[in-house]
Amino acid sequence: MTAPADVSTATGKTTAAPVKAPRMTLSEWLIRTPVVLPLLTFVLILALWEGGTRLFNVPSYVLPAPSRILEGFSAIPASRWVEHVWSTLRVALIGYIASIVISLPIAVGLAKSRLLSRALYPLLVVIQSVPIVAVAPIIIVVLGTDDLPRIVITFMISFFPLVVSMTTGLMATPPELIELSRSLRAPVWREISQIRLPYATPYIFSGLKISITLSVVGAVVAEFVAAEAGIGYFIQFSTSMFKLPQAWAGLGILLVMSLALFQVVNLAQKILFPWSLPKERR
Amino acid sequence: MSIDQDAIRFSDVGMTFLTDHGPLTALSGVDVALKRHEFVAVLGPSGCGKSTLLRLTSGLMKATQGTVSVFGHPVSEPRDDIGIVFQQATLLPWANVLDNVTFPAKHKRGRVSASDRDHARQILATCGLAGFESRLPSELSGGMQQRVGIARALFLNPDILLMDEPFSALDALTRDAMGFELLRIWQASPKTVLFITHSIPEAVILADRVVVMSGRPGRVIADMEVPLGRPRDESSLRSPEMQDYMAHLRSLLIREEVA
Numbered sequence: 111m112t113a114p115a116d117v118s119t120a121t122g123k124t125t126a127a128p129v130k131a132p133r134m135t136l137s138e139w140l141i142r143t144p145v146v147l148p149l150l151t152f153v154l155i156l157a158l159w160e161g162g163t164r165l166f167n168v169p170s171y172v173l174p175a176p177s178r179i180l181e182g183f184s185a186i187p188a189s190r191w192v193e194h195v196w197s198t199l200r201v202a203l204i205g206y207i208a209s210i211v212i213s214l215p216i217a218v219g220l221a222k223s224r225l226l227s228r229a230l231y232p233l234l235v236v237i238q239s240v241p242i243v244a245v246a247p248i249i250i251v252v253l254g255t256d257d258l259p260r261i262v263i264t265f266m267i268s269f270f271p272l273v274v275s276m277t278t279g280l281m282a283t284p285p286e287l288i289e290l291s292r293s294l295r296a297p298v299w300r301e302i303s304q305i306r307l308p309y310a311t312p313y314i315f316s317g318l319k320i321s322i323t324l325s326v327v328g329a330v331v332a333e334f335v336a337a338e339a340g341i342g343y344f345i346q347f348s349t350s351m352f353k354l355p356q357a358w359a360g361l362g363i364l365l366v367m368s369l370a371l372f373q374v375v376n377l378a379q380k381i382l383f384p385w386s387l388p389k390e391r392r
Numbered sequence: 393m394s395i396d397q398d399a400i401r402f403s404d405v406g407m408t409f410l411t412d413h414g415p416l417t418a419l420s421g422v423d424v425a426l427k428r429h430e431f432v433a434v435l436g437p438s439g440c441g442k443s444t445l446l447r448l449t450s451g452l453m454k455a456t457q458g459t460v461s462v463f464g465h466p467v468s469e470p471r472d473d474i475g476i477v478f479q480q481a482t483l484l485p486w487a488n489v490l491d492n493v494t495f496p497a498k499h500k501r502g503r504v505s506a507s508d509r510d511h512a513r514q515i516l517a518t519c520g521l522a523g524f525e526s527r528l529p530s531e532l533s534g535g536m537q538q539r540v541g542i543a544r545a546l547f548l549n550p551d552i553l554l555m556d557e558p559f560s561a562l563d564a565l566t567r568d569a570m571g572f573e574l575l576r577i578w579q580a581s582p583k584t585v586l587f588i589t590h591s592i593p594e595a596v597i598l599a600d601r602v603v604v605m606s607g608r609p610g611r612v613i614a615d616m617e618v619p620l621g622r623p624r625d626e627s628s629l630r631s632p633e634m635q636d637y638m639a640h641l642r643s644l645l646i647r648e649e650v651a
C-alpha cells in the first residue's frame with residue numbers, strides 16, 4: 111500500500127531539487143512497475159505454446175493449443191463450471207477452516223507445555239507421513255460419499271504445516287516479553303492473546319499461505335477417489351472421455367482458484383496485519 | 393516502611409540451575425544491600441550470574457539458597473513496585489509508542505483508561521519522547537526505542553528499577569547521552585536502581601556504589617562507593633582520582649575475566 115506515498119515523495123524530491131532526475135532505463139522501469147513484466151512473460155509463453163503446437167502439429171491429447179483449451183472451456187455451460195468450482199471450493203474452504211480451528215489449540219498446547227509437545231509431536235509426524243492419497247479411498251469407505259470424507263482428506267493434507275508454523279511462531283516470542291508478562295502476573299491467556307499470538311502472526315500467515323494451496327490439492331485428491339462434481343472430478347472424467355482440451359481447461363480453472371485463494375490470504379495479511387510483513391513489502 | 397530499611401537485600405544468596413549437563417552454580421554467597429533510592433551498578437564477567445541476580449530480585453526465579461528481600465519481605469513472586477528494563481527494548485512491534493508504554497495496564501488489568509494514557513504521556517515527556525506517541529517502534533532509533541522501554545518500566549510507578557545492560561546495544565555516543573538522560577529521570581523521580589553493565593565508565597558515572605562480581609559462581613568481590621558528587625557530567629571522570637578509581641575496577645575485572 112506504499113505506492114501512493116512513494117510517488118508523492120518522489121515528486122516532492124524532484125520539485126525541491128533543481129537537479130534533473132536521472133532517466134530510468136526500460137529494464138529499470140519494468141522491474142519497478144508491478145504486473146507488466148509477469149504479464150508479458152505469460153503472454154509470450156502462451157504465444158510460443160500456440161505457435162509451437164500449430165507448427166509441429168502436436169496432437170491435442172499430448173498438448174492442446176491454448177486456443178483449443180479455450181474452445182474446451184466454452185463448450186461447457188457456465189452453470190456447470192460454477193457447480194464444479196463451488197463443489198471444490200466448498201470442500202477446500204471448510205477443510206481449511208477446520209484445520210485452522212483445530213491446529214490453533216494444538217499449537218498453543220505444544221508451545222506452552224513441553225510434556226504435551228513430547229507426547230503429541232511424534233504422533234503428528236506419523237499422521238503427516240501417511241500418504242494421504244493412499245488413505246483417501248479408506249476414508250471414503252469409512253465416512254461415506256458426501257462432503258465429510260472429502261473435508262477430512264483436505265484437513266489431513268493442510269493442517270500439518272499450520273500446526274508447525276503456529277507452534278514455531280508461538281515460541282518465537284522474545285523471552286523478555288514473556289518475563290515482562292510474568293512480572294506483571296498477568297493471566298496466561300493474556301500472555302497468549304496479547305503477546306504470543308501477535309508475535310506469531312508472520313509465522314501463522316506463512317503457514318496459512320502454504321495450507322490454502324494444499325487444501326485445494328486435498329479437495330481435488332478427494333474428488334479423484336469419489337465424487338460426482340468438482341474440478342478434480344471434471345478433469346478425471348474429461349480425461350477418461352479423451353476430451354483433453356476440456357481437462358486442460360479444468361486445470362486452468364483450478365490454477366486460477368488456487369492463485370485467487372492465495373491472494374486472498376496475502377491481502378488479508380496486508381490489510382489486517384501490515385506490520386507482520388517484511389518492511390520492503392508493506 | 394521505615395526510612396532506613398533496605399530496599400533490596402541479598403542475604404547469602406546462591407542459585408544452582410539444573411541443566412542437561414548437571415547442576416550449575418551461577419551465584420554463591422551473595423551479600424549485598426541497596427538502600428532506598430540508591431543507584432547501584434553491578435560489574436562482572438560474562439556468565440557470572442548478573443542477570444540471574446536481577447531475576448531473583450524481580451521474583452521471576454527463586455534462589456536455591458539464602459533470601460532476597462524487598463522492603464523487608466522475602467520475594468516469593470513478582471511485585472508491582474518493580475520495573476524491569478531489558479538489554480533490548482523488546483517493544484511490541486505492532487503497537488505504537490503510547491500503547492507500548494500503557495501495555496502493562498492492558499496486560500495486567502485488561503484495559504487502558506484515559507488517565508493511564510495521560511500518565512503515559514507524562515512519562516514519555518519526561519523521557520524526551522513527547523510527540524512520538526503514535527509512532528511505531530520500527531520508526532524509532534535504537535536509543536529512542538530503549539527510552540520507550542524505560543518509559544514502559546516506569547509506567548506502574550515502581551519504587552525499584554532493575555536494568556540489565558540497558559544501553560549495551562546502543563552506539564557509544566547514544567549510550568553516553570542515555571546515561572545522563574537516565575540520571576535526569578532518576579533525579580526527577582528517585583528510585584532504587586540496580587543497574588547491570590559491562591562498562592566501567594558507565595557504572596562509575598551513574599552509580600552511587602559499584603558492586604564487582606567474580607567469575608562463575610558469581611560472588612561479590614568488591615562493593616565500593618563512587619567518590620563522586622552529583623550532578624555529574626562528561627568531565628566528572630577526568631580527574632586523576634577518578635582515573636585511579638576506574639583503573640582499580642579494571643584490574644579487579646581483568647583478574648576475574650582471566651580466572
Ligand SMILES: Nc1ncnc2c1ncn2[C@@H]1O[C@H](COP(=O)(O)OP(=O)(O)OP(=O)(O)O)[C@@H](O)[C@H]1O
Pocket residue numbers: 409410411416418436437438439440441442443444445608
Ligand atoms: N534458566 C537457566 N537455566 C540454566 N542455566 C541458566 C539459566 N539462567 C542462567 N543460567 C546460567 O547461569 C549462568 C549465569 O547466567 P546469567 O545470565 O545470570 O549471567 P550474566 O552475568 O548475566 O551473563 P552476561 O554478562 O553474559 O549477560 C550462565 O552460565 C547461564 O548459562
Ligand SMILES: [Mg+2]
Pocket residue numbers: 442443444556
Ligand atoms: Mg546477563
